[in-house]
Amino acid sequence: MTYYRYRFSFGYGLTPVVKNLMIIMGAIFLFQMLVHGWIEFYFGLVPILVRNNYFLWQLFTYIFLHGGFSHILFNLLALWMFGGELENYWGSKKFLFYFFFCGIGAGICTILFTPRIYQHxxxxxxxxxxxGILLAFGWLFPNRPIFIYFLFPIPARYFVIIFGLIEFFSSMGGSGGGVAHLTHLGGLVFGIFYMVYPILRQKIRREYYKRKWSQRGPGSGGYYH
Incomplete structure (x- = not known):
């Protein structure tokens, strides 16, 4: 259990997207309790079905299903604690895009790298x-304290690094223990890509114009934007 404290409370308020996601996930979880079994097979992410039968919708729908009270409570708590801060920083549209970018990206990683014996x-x-949200939070607010077990403060960036290493080494064993470590790691990887891509694009563009300018020579005139 982790605890994020900012000013006088953590996860202060409910931003629109975070609120709606929490309501939808909670409602779907209650529905799962009534129809347990088939819904996980058709709307969870089954790698072999996506590969062989093109159940592509599962890359989206698996995000809203959960395996138990502790599972959904952890995700809702983390969404509340960290998601609202990101939504306030980015805006609702960008935050929602990022949420699904990391969620679907994590699903793609799961399909590509899950060992054959677990693909069903x-x-x-x-x-x-x-x-992915944890990664973005640590990236954008690296020095914010996160309290582990309500006692030990650790800067957000180190918290993310520790969790990333745990998931990396845990993923070596596939999906053992009922925890899809590959999926967690995939969310981190796609989060990193999302955060790094604008920096790389700007750098590549700058190098492109720099080379083009040098080829034209200083006396050729013209400006590049």
């Missing part, structure tokens, strides 16, 4: 998207 097992939960 449904993967469910928003954890991939949540790990």
């Amino acid at each position: 097992i449904p993967v469910i939960g928003a954890s991939g998207a949540i790990y």
Whole structure:
């Protein structure tokens, strides 16, 4: 259990997207309790079905299913604690895009890298998207303290690094123990890509214009933007 404290409270308020996501996930979880079984097979992420039968919708729907009370409570708590801050910083549209970018990206990683013996097992939960949110929070607010077990403060960037290393080494064992570590790691990887891509694009563009300018020579005139 982790605790994020900012000013006098953590996860202060509910931003629109975070609120709606929490309501939708909670409602779907209650529905799961009534129709347990088939819904995970058709709407969870089953790698072999996506590969062989093109159940592509599962890359989206698996995010909203959860495997138990502790599973959904952890994800909703993390979404509330960290997601609202990101939504306030980015705006609702960008935050929602990022949430699904990491969630679907985590699903793609799951399909590509899950060992064959686990490919028939449904993967469910928003954890991939949540790990992407943790990554973005640590990236944008690296020095914010996160309290582990309500006692020990640790800067957000180190918290993310520790969790990333745990998921990396845990993923070596596939999906053992009922935890899809590959999915968590995939959310982190896609989160990193999202954060790094604008920097790389700007750098590449700058190098492109720099080379083009040098080829034309200083006396040729013209400006590049």
